[in-house]
Amino acid sequence: MAEVRSPQSTYMLIPILLLSILLSIAVIRGPAIVTLEGLGSAITVAAPLCLATYALMSVAIAGRGTVDLAVGPLLAFINVIIVSLNELDLVTSPLGVFVLALAIGIAYQVVFALVIIIVRVQPIIVALSGFLALSGINRVIMQRPGGTAPEWMSTWGSGSTIFSPILLLLVIATGGWLLFTLSPFYKHLRMMGYDERAAFTSGVRGNLVRVGAHVISGIFVALAAICYTALIASGDPTQGTTISLTAVTAVVLGGISLAGGRGNVLGALLGAINLFLIGYVLATFNFGSVQAFVTQMSYGLILIASLLLTLLVPVVGRHISFITPFSAFMVLGVVVVAIMLTVGISMPEGALPVATTNYDLLPTPWTAEIADFVPTPLQKVMMVALAVFTLGTIMMRVVVVEASARRFGVFGHALVAGMLFLGLAVVALYSLPSSGGLLK
Numbered sequence: 001m002a003e004v005r006s007p008q009s010t011y012m013l014i015p016i017l018l019l020s021i022l023l024s025i026a027v028i029r030g031p032a033i034v035t036l037e038g039l040g041s042a043i044t045v046a047a048p049l050c051l052a053t054y055a056l057m058s059v060a061i062a063g064r065g066t067v068d069l070a071v072g073p074l075l076a077f078i079n080v081i082i083v084s085l086n087e088l089d090l091v092t093s094p095l096g097v098f099v100l101a102l103a104i105g106i107a108y109q110v111v112f113a114l115v116i117i118i119v120r121v122q123p124i125i126v127a128l129s130g131f132l133a134l135s136g137i138n139r140v141i142m143q144r145p146g147g148t149a150p151e152w153m154s155t156w157g158s159g160s161t162i163f164s165p166i167l168l169l170l171v172i173a174t175g176g177w178l179l180f181t182l183s184p185f186y187k188h189l190r191m192m193g194y195d196e197r198a199a200f201t202s203g204v205r206g207n208l209v210r211v212g213a214h215v216i217s218g219i220f221v222a223l224a225a226i227c228y229t230a231l232i233a234s235g236d237p238t239q240g241t242t243i244s245l246t247a248v249t250a251v252v253l254g255g256i257s258l259a260g261g262r263g264n265v266l267g268a269l270l271g272a273i274n275l276f277l278i279g280y281v282l283a284t285f286n287f288g289s290v291q292a293f294v295t296q297m298s299y300g301l302i303l304i305a306s307l308l309l310t311l312l313v314p315v316v317g318r319h320i321s322f323i324t325p326f327s328a329f330m331v332l333g334v335v336v337v338a339i340m341l342t343v344g345i346s347m348p349e350g351a352l353p354v355a356t357t358n359y360d361l362l363p364t365p366w367t368a369e370i371a372d373f374v375p376t377p378l379q380k381v382m383m384v385a386l387a388v389f390t391l392g393t394i395m396m397r398v399v400v401v402e403a404s405a406r407r408f409g410v411f412g413h414a415l416v417a418g419m420l421f422l423g424l425a426v427v428a429l430y431s432l433p434s435s436g437g438l439l440k
Contacts, residue, residue, distance in 0.1 A: 011255030063260025070130035072244030083235030193260030
Protein backbone atom coordinates (compact mmCIF):
# COMPACT_ATOMS: atom_id res chain seq x y z
CA MET A 1 0.00 0.00 0.00
CA ALA A 2 1.41 3.38 -0.98
CA GLU A 3 1.90 5.95 1.72
CA VAL A 4 -0.64 8.75 1.51
CA ARG A 5 0.44 12.18 2.62
CA SER A 6 -2.11 14.71 3.75
CA PRO A 7 -2.14 18.06 1.89
CA GLN A 8 -1.65 19.82 5.21
CA SER A 9 1.77 18.22 5.71
CA THR A 10 2.96 19.62 2.37
CA TYR A 11 2.92 23.14 3.81
CA MET A 12 5.43 22.03 6.46
CA LEU A 13 8.18 21.73 3.84
CA ILE A 14 8.55 25.52 3.58
CA PRO A 15 9.28 26.23 7.29
CA ILE A 16 11.53 23.15 7.48
CA LEU A 17 13.62 24.31 4.52
CA LEU A 18 13.80 27.86 5.84
CA LEU A 19 14.77 26.60 9.31
CA SER A 20 17.72 24.64 7.95
CA ILE A 21 18.97 27.62 5.93
CA LEU A 22 18.61 30.14 8.75
CA LEU A 23 20.09 27.84 11.39
CA SER A 24 23.11 27.10 9.19
CA ILE A 25 23.73 30.81 8.62
CA ALA A 26 23.21 31.54 12.33
CA VAL A 27 25.78 28.91 13.33
CA ILE A 28 28.32 30.23 10.82
CA ARG A 29 27.80 33.91 11.66
CA GLY A 30 27.39 33.52 15.42
CA PRO A 31 28.53 30.17 16.86
CA ALA A 32 27.52 31.32 20.34
CA ILE A 33 24.01 30.05 19.66
CA VAL A 34 25.16 26.41 19.88
CA THR A 35 26.67 26.78 23.35
CA LEU A 36 24.69 25.91 26.47
CA GLU A 37 24.38 29.57 27.43
CA GLY A 38 23.47 30.53 23.86
CA LEU A 39 20.72 27.93 23.64
CA GLY A 40 19.38 28.98 27.03
CA SER A 41 19.20 32.62 25.96
CA ALA A 42 17.62 31.68 22.63
CA ILE A 43 14.88 29.68 24.35
CA THR A 44 14.14 32.54 26.74
CA VAL A 45 13.92 35.11 23.93
CA ALA A 46 11.91 32.93 21.52
CA ALA A 47 9.40 31.51 24.05
CA PRO A 48 7.05 34.58 24.18
CA LEU A 49 6.83 34.66 20.37
CA CYS A 50 6.18 30.89 20.19
CA LEU A 51 3.35 31.08 22.72
CA ALA A 52 1.85 34.19 21.07
CA THR A 53 1.90 32.28 17.76
CA TYR A 54 0.04 29.39 19.42
CA ALA A 55 -2.57 31.88 20.62
CA LEU A 56 -3.08 33.23 17.11
CA MET A 57 -3.23 29.73 15.63
CA SER A 58 -6.06 28.51 17.84
CA VAL A 59 -8.44 31.26 16.69
CA ALA A 60 -7.21 31.22 13.08
CA ILE A 61 -8.19 27.55 12.70
CA ALA A 62 -11.75 28.46 13.78
CA GLY A 63 -12.30 30.26 10.47
CA ARG A 64 -14.02 33.51 9.47
CA GLY A 65 -10.60 35.04 8.88
CA THR A 66 -10.04 35.48 12.61
CA VAL A 67 -6.68 37.21 13.01
CA ASP A 68 -6.36 38.47 16.57
CA LEU A 69 -4.25 41.57 16.04
CA ALA A 70 -4.75 42.40 19.72
CA VAL A 71 -2.60 39.49 20.89
CA GLY A 72 0.43 41.80 21.25
CA PRO A 73 -1.33 44.63 23.17
CA LEU A 74 -3.07 42.01 25.33
CA LEU A 75 0.31 40.47 26.15
CA ALA A 76 1.66 43.94 27.01
CA PHE A 77 -1.47 44.68 29.08
CA ILE A 78 -0.92 41.57 31.21
CA ASN A 79 2.76 42.50 31.48
CA VAL A 80 2.14 46.04 32.80
CA ILE A 81 -0.61 44.80 35.16
CA ILE A 82 1.75 42.21 36.69
CA VAL A 83 4.52 44.79 37.14
CA SER A 84 2.17 47.47 38.50
CA LEU A 85 0.61 45.13 41.07
CA ASN A 86 4.05 43.91 42.07
CA GLU A 87 5.13 47.52 42.68
CA LEU A 88 2.13 47.85 45.01
CA ASP A 89 2.96 44.52 46.74
CA LEU A 90 -0.51 43.18 45.86
CA VAL A 91 0.36 40.21 43.62
CA THR A 92 3.89 38.87 43.98
CA SER A 93 3.69 35.09 44.37
CA PRO A 94 3.96 32.71 41.38
CA LEU A 95 0.45 31.34 41.99
CA GLY A 96 -1.05 34.82 42.13
CA VAL A 97 0.73 35.93 38.95
CA PHE A 98 -0.37 32.85 37.02
CA VAL A 99 -3.99 33.14 38.17
CA LEU A 100 -4.07 36.85 37.35
CA ALA A 101 -2.54 36.39 33.89
CA LEU A 102 -4.82 33.49 32.98
CA ALA A 103 -7.91 35.34 34.22
CA ILE A 104 -7.14 38.44 32.14
CA GLY A 105 -6.29 36.47 29.00
CA ILE A 106 -9.35 34.22 29.18
CA ALA A 107 -11.73 37.07 30.09
CA TYR A 108 -10.66 39.19 27.13
CA GLN A 109 -10.89 36.31 24.66
CA VAL A 110 -14.35 35.28 25.92
CA VAL A 111 -15.58 38.85 25.39
CA PHE A 112 -13.98 38.77 21.94
CA ALA A 113 -15.86 35.56 21.07
CA LEU A 114 -19.21 36.77 22.46
CA VAL A 115 -19.04 39.98 20.42
CA ILE A 116 -18.46 37.91 17.27
CA ILE A 117 -21.28 35.49 18.09
CA ILE A 118 -23.96 37.79 19.54
CA VAL A 119 -23.33 41.13 17.84
CA ARG A 120 -22.23 39.38 14.61
CA VAL A 121 -19.34 41.73 13.90
CA GLN A 122 -16.53 40.66 11.63
CA PRO A 123 -13.63 39.25 13.72
CA ILE A 124 -11.07 41.53 12.08
CA ILE A 125 -13.07 44.60 13.19
CA VAL A 126 -13.24 43.34 16.78
CA ALA A 127 -9.52 42.50 16.72
CA LEU A 128 -8.60 45.94 15.39
CA SER A 129 -10.79 47.64 18.02
CA GLY A 130 -9.14 45.61 20.76
CA PHE A 131 -5.71 46.41 19.36
CA LEU A 132 -6.32 50.17 19.49
CA ALA A 133 -8.10 50.11 22.86
CA LEU A 134 -5.50 48.00 24.65
CA SER A 135 -2.62 49.99 23.14
CA GLY A 136 -4.10 53.17 24.64
CA ILE A 137 -4.89 51.56 27.99
CA ASN A 138 -1.34 50.26 28.30
CA ARG A 139 0.04 53.78 27.87
CA VAL A 140 -2.37 55.07 30.50
CA ILE A 141 -1.30 52.44 33.04
CA MET A 142 2.42 52.83 32.30
CA GLN A 143 3.56 55.78 30.23
CA ARG A 144 7.05 54.44 29.53
CA PRO A 145 8.95 51.16 30.06
CA GLY A 146 9.93 50.68 33.68
CA GLY A 147 8.99 49.08 36.95
CA THR A 148 10.20 45.82 38.41
CA ALA A 149 8.84 42.33 37.93
CA PRO A 150 8.58 39.90 40.86
CA GLU A 151 12.01 38.73 41.98
CA TRP A 152 11.41 35.11 41.08
CA MET A 153 10.69 36.07 37.46
CA SER A 154 14.10 37.66 36.97
CA THR A 155 15.76 34.33 37.70
CA TRP A 156 13.44 32.62 35.21
CA GLY A 157 14.51 34.93 32.41
CA SER A 158 18.26 34.87 33.06
CA GLY A 159 18.84 32.41 30.21
CA SER A 160 22.00 31.04 31.81
CA THR A 161 20.98 27.42 31.25
CA ILE A 162 18.84 25.42 28.85
CA PHE A 163 16.78 23.70 31.53
CA SER A 164 14.75 26.61 32.88
CA PRO A 165 11.10 27.16 33.88
CA ILE A 166 10.63 29.02 30.58
CA LEU A 167 11.55 25.86 28.65
CA LEU A 168 9.22 23.85 30.90
CA LEU A 169 6.33 26.20 30.13
CA LEU A 170 7.04 25.96 26.40
CA VAL A 171 7.26 22.16 26.49
CA ILE A 172 4.02 21.86 28.49
CA ALA A 173 2.22 24.26 26.13
CA THR A 174 3.45 22.41 23.03
CA GLY A 175 2.68 18.99 24.51
CA GLY A 176 -0.74 20.17 25.65
CA TRP A 177 -1.58 21.34 22.16
CA LEU A 178 -0.42 18.02 20.66
CA LEU A 179 -2.70 16.17 23.08
CA PHE A 180 -5.49 18.60 22.24
CA THR A 181 -5.26 17.61 18.55
CA LEU A 182 -6.32 14.08 19.56
CA SER A 183 -9.61 15.28 21.04
CA PRO A 184 -12.97 15.45 19.22
CA PHE A 185 -13.10 19.18 20.02
CA TYR A 186 -10.10 19.79 17.75
CA LYS A 187 -11.75 17.87 14.92
CA HIS A 188 -14.86 20.01 15.32
CA LEU A 189 -12.70 23.12 15.36
CA ARG A 190 -11.04 22.21 12.07
CA MET A 191 -14.34 21.18 10.54
CA MET A 192 -15.85 24.54 11.44
CA GLY A 193 -12.84 26.31 9.97
CA TYR A 194 -13.16 24.47 6.67
CA ASP A 195 -16.92 24.98 6.25
CA GLU A 196 -19.03 26.38 9.07
CA ARG A 197 -22.34 25.47 7.42
CA ALA A 198 -21.29 21.88 6.79
CA ALA A 199 -20.10 21.63 10.39
CA PHE A 200 -23.47 22.94 11.62
CA THR A 201 -25.39 20.36 9.58
CA SER A 202 -23.09 17.67 11.00
CA GLY A 203 -24.14 18.57 14.54
CA VAL A 204 -21.13 20.66 15.57
CA ARG A 205 -22.06 23.35 18.09
CA GLY A 206 -20.22 26.15 16.37
CA ASN A 207 -20.71 28.87 18.98
CA LEU A 208 -19.42 26.68 21.79
CA VAL A 209 -16.44 25.58 19.70
CA ARG A 210 -15.59 29.19 18.85
CA VAL A 211 -15.70 30.23 22.51
CA GLY A 212 -13.48 27.27 23.38
CA ALA A 213 -10.95 28.27 20.72
CA HIS A 214 -10.78 31.80 22.18
CA VAL A 215 -10.36 30.43 25.71
CA ILE A 216 -7.38 28.38 24.52
CA SER A 217 -5.99 31.51 22.86
CA GLY A 218 -6.34 33.42 26.14
CA ILE A 219 -4.38 30.74 28.00
CA PHE A 220 -1.50 30.92 25.53
CA VAL A 221 -1.46 34.73 25.60
CA ALA A 222 -1.22 34.61 29.40
CA LEU A 223 1.69 32.17 29.28
CA ALA A 224 3.40 34.33 26.64
CA ALA A 225 2.97 37.41 28.87
CA ILE A 226 4.54 35.60 31.82
CA CYS A 227 7.53 34.53 29.71
CA TYR A 228 7.88 38.04 28.31
CA THR A 229 7.77 39.59 31.77
CA ALA A 230 10.44 37.14 32.96
CA LEU A 231 12.55 38.02 29.91
CA ILE A 232 12.61 41.81 30.42
CA ALA A 233 12.07 41.73 34.24
CA SER A 234 10.04 44.96 33.96
CA GLY A 235 7.00 46.47 32.25
CA ASP A 236 6.87 47.64 28.63
CA PRO A 237 3.63 49.02 27.13
CA THR A 238 5.19 49.73 23.73
CA GLN A 239 5.88 46.25 22.33
CA GLY A 240 2.31 45.30 21.44
CA THR A 241 2.50 46.28 17.77
CA THR A 242 5.78 44.48 17.14
CA ILE A 243 4.67 41.25 18.81
CA SER A 244 1.35 41.17 16.94
CA LEU A 245 2.88 41.64 13.50
CA THR A 246 5.70 39.21 14.22
CA ALA A 247 3.26 36.56 15.48
CA VAL A 248 1.04 36.95 12.40
CA THR A 249 4.12 36.51 10.19
CA ALA A 250 5.09 33.38 12.15
CA VAL A 251 1.58 31.95 11.73
CA VAL A 252 1.67 32.39 7.96
CA LEU A 253 5.24 31.13 7.79
CA GLY A 254 4.21 27.99 9.68
CA GLY A 255 1.72 27.00 6.97
CA ILE A 256 -1.38 27.93 9.00
CA SER A 257 -4.29 29.14 6.91
CA LEU A 258 -5.76 32.46 8.03
CA ALA A 259 -9.00 31.38 6.33
CA GLY A 260 -9.31 28.55 8.86
CA GLY A 261 -9.26 24.78 8.93
CA ARG A 262 -5.52 24.20 8.49
CA GLY A 263 -2.72 24.44 10.99
CA ASN A 264 -0.71 22.52 13.56
CA VAL A 265 1.48 23.35 16.51
CA LEU A 266 4.70 22.13 14.88
CA GLY A 267 4.19 24.53 11.98
CA ALA A 268 3.54 27.40 14.40
CA LEU A 269 6.65 26.47 16.40
CA LEU A 270 8.83 26.34 13.28
CA GLY A 271 7.43 29.66 12.08
CA ALA A 272 8.23 31.36 15.39
CA ILE A 273 11.73 29.86 15.52
CA ASN A 274 12.38 31.04 11.97
CA LEU A 275 11.38 34.59 12.88
CA PHE A 276 13.71 34.48 15.89
CA LEU A 277 16.57 33.20 13.70
CA ILE A 278 16.00 35.99 11.18
CA GLY A 279 16.46 38.54 13.95
CA TYR A 280 19.51 36.68 15.27
CA VAL A 281 21.17 36.47 11.85
CA LEU A 282 20.52 40.14 11.10
CA ALA A 283 21.97 41.07 14.50
CA THR A 284 25.30 39.59 13.43
CA PHE A 285 25.51 42.25 10.72
CA ASN A 286 26.08 45.88 11.56
CA PHE A 287 23.43 48.05 9.90
CA GLY A 288 23.95 50.92 12.29
CA SER A 289 20.98 53.14 13.05
CA VAL A 290 18.73 51.34 10.54
CA GLN A 291 19.07 47.91 12.22
CA ALA A 292 15.44 47.89 13.41
CA PHE A 293 14.16 49.00 10.00
CA VAL A 294 16.12 46.27 8.22
CA THR A 295 14.68 43.66 10.61
CA GLN A 296 11.10 44.83 10.01
CA MET A 297 11.70 44.93 6.26
CA SER A 298 13.00 41.36 6.39
CA TYR A 299 9.89 40.23 8.28
CA GLY A 300 7.71 41.84 5.61
CA LEU A 301 9.63 40.31 2.72
CA ILE A 302 9.55 36.88 4.36
CA LEU A 303 5.78 37.24 4.89
CA ILE A 304 5.19 38.12 1.23
CA ALA A 305 7.45 35.31 0.03
CA SER A 306 5.76 32.76 2.30
CA LEU A 307 2.31 33.82 1.03
CA LEU A 308 3.46 33.39 -2.57
CA LEU A 309 5.00 30.01 -1.79
CA THR A 310 1.77 28.95 -0.07
CA LEU A 311 -0.06 29.54 -3.35
CA LEU A 312 2.50 27.40 -5.19
CA VAL A 313 2.58 24.55 -2.66
CA PRO A 314 -0.49 22.69 -4.05
CA VAL A 315 1.04 22.79 -7.56
CA VAL A 316 4.60 21.90 -6.57
CA GLY A 317 3.38 19.31 -4.05
CA ARG A 318 2.15 17.04 -6.83
CA HIS A 319 5.67 16.80 -8.24
CA ILE A 320 7.44 16.21 -4.91
CA SER A 321 4.90 13.87 -3.34
CA PHE A 322 7.70 11.40 -2.58
CA ILE A 323 9.26 13.87 -0.11
CA THR A 324 7.67 13.78 3.32
CA PRO A 325 8.22 16.53 5.91
CA PHE A 326 9.90 14.04 8.23
CA SER A 327 12.37 12.86 5.57
CA ALA A 328 13.14 16.47 4.62
CA PHE A 329 13.68 17.30 8.29
CA MET A 330 16.02 14.32 8.66
CA VAL A 331 18.16 15.08 5.62
CA LEU A 332 18.42 18.80 6.30
CA GLY A 333 18.94 18.11 10.01
CA VAL A 334 22.01 16.00 9.24
CA VAL A 335 23.49 18.90 7.24
CA VAL A 336 22.78 21.43 10.00
CA VAL A 337 24.19 19.21 12.74
CA ALA A 338 27.30 18.63 10.66
CA ILE A 339 27.79 22.39 10.38
CA MET A 340 27.24 22.75 14.14
CA LEU A 341 29.86 20.11 14.87
CA THR A 342 32.47 21.54 12.51
CA VAL A 343 31.89 25.28 12.92
CA GLY A 344 30.04 25.96 16.14
CA ILE A 345 31.45 23.44 18.59
CA SER A 346 34.95 22.85 17.20
CA MET A 347 36.55 25.65 19.20
CA PRO A 348 39.35 25.40 21.77
CA GLU A 349 38.12 24.68 25.25
CA GLY A 350 37.64 27.87 27.23
CA ALA A 351 37.57 30.10 24.15
CA LEU A 352 34.65 32.51 23.86
CA PRO A 353 32.45 31.84 20.80
CA VAL A 354 32.37 34.88 18.53
CA ALA A 355 31.04 35.65 15.06
CA THR A 356 33.31 34.14 12.44
CA THR A 357 34.03 34.81 8.80
CA ASN A 358 35.33 31.29 8.12
CA TYR A 359 32.83 29.77 5.69
CA ASP A 360 34.68 26.50 5.16
CA LEU A 361 32.80 23.42 6.22
CA LEU A 362 35.89 22.10 8.00
CA PRO A 363 37.84 24.48 10.27
CA THR A 364 41.53 25.07 9.64
CA PRO A 365 42.80 22.64 12.34
CA TRP A 366 40.87 19.82 10.65
CA THR A 367 42.16 20.53 7.18
CA ALA A 368 45.73 20.90 8.49
CA GLU A 369 46.01 17.77 10.63
CA ILE A 370 42.93 15.62 10.65
CA ALA A 371 44.72 12.83 12.48
CA ASP A 372 45.38 15.05 15.51
CA PHE A 373 41.72 15.97 15.97
CA VAL A 374 40.25 14.74 19.25
CA PRO A 375 36.47 15.28 19.54
CA THR A 376 35.09 16.77 22.72
CA PRO A 377 32.65 14.73 24.86
CA LEU A 378 29.75 16.82 23.54
CA GLN A 379 30.84 16.15 19.96
CA LYS A 380 31.06 12.42 20.65
CA VAL A 381 27.55 12.34 22.12
CA MET A 382 26.11 14.32 19.20
CA MET A 383 27.88 12.15 16.61
CA VAL A 384 26.66 8.91 18.19
CA ALA A 385 23.12 10.25 18.63
CA LEU A 386 23.06 11.45 15.02
CA ALA A 387 24.31 8.09 13.73
CA VAL A 388 21.79 6.11 15.80
CA PHE A 389 18.91 8.40 14.82
CA THR A 390 19.83 8.22 11.12
CA LEU A 391 20.22 4.43 11.09
CA GLY A 392 16.99 4.00 13.06
CA THR A 393 15.08 6.18 10.64
CA ILE A 394 16.45 4.32 7.62
CA MET A 395 15.58 0.97 9.19
CA MET A 396 12.02 2.08 9.95
CA ARG A 397 11.54 3.36 6.41
CA VAL A 398 12.85 0.07 5.01
CA VAL A 399 10.55 -1.92 7.28
CA VAL A 400 7.52 0.10 6.17
CA VAL A 401 8.38 -0.14 2.46
CA GLU A 402 9.38 -3.80 2.47
CA ALA A 403 6.33 -4.81 4.52
CA SER A 404 4.10 -3.87 1.60
CA ALA A 405 6.33 -5.54 -1.00
CA ARG A 406 6.07 -9.15 -2.10
CA ARG A 407 9.79 -9.76 -1.79
CA PHE A 408 12.83 -8.16 -0.22
CA GLY A 409 14.20 -5.38 -2.43
CA VAL A 410 17.77 -4.60 -3.48
CA PHE A 411 18.01 -1.68 -1.07
CA GLY A 412 16.97 -3.92 1.83
CA HIS A 413 19.62 -6.51 0.99
CA ALA A 414 22.28 -3.82 0.65
CA LEU A 415 21.32 -2.26 4.00
CA VAL A 416 21.38 -5.58 5.85
CA ALA A 417 24.72 -6.48 4.26
CA GLY A 418 26.16 -3.10 5.20
CA MET A 419 25.03 -3.41 8.82
CA LEU A 420 26.46 -6.93 9.05
CA PHE A 421 29.77 -5.70 7.65
CA LEU A 422 29.78 -2.80 10.11
CA GLY A 423 29.10 -5.16 13.01
CA LEU A 424 31.89 -7.53 11.98
CA ALA A 425 34.27 -4.59 11.56
CA VAL A 426 33.52 -3.35 15.08
CA VAL A 427 34.06 -6.83 16.52
CA ALA A 428 37.35 -7.16 14.62
CA LEU A 429 38.61 -3.78 15.81
CA TYR A 430 37.88 -4.48 19.46
CA SER A 431 39.39 -7.99 19.16
CA LEU A 432 42.82 -6.68 18.20
CA PRO A 433 45.58 -6.84 20.83
CA SER A 434 46.04 -3.64 22.78
CA SER A 435 49.77 -3.63 21.92
CA GLY A 436 49.20 -3.07 18.23
CA GLY A 437 46.75 -2.94 15.42
CA LEU A 438 44.19 -0.31 14.59
CA LEU A 439 43.21 0.47 18.15
CA LYS A 440 46.69 1.47 19.24
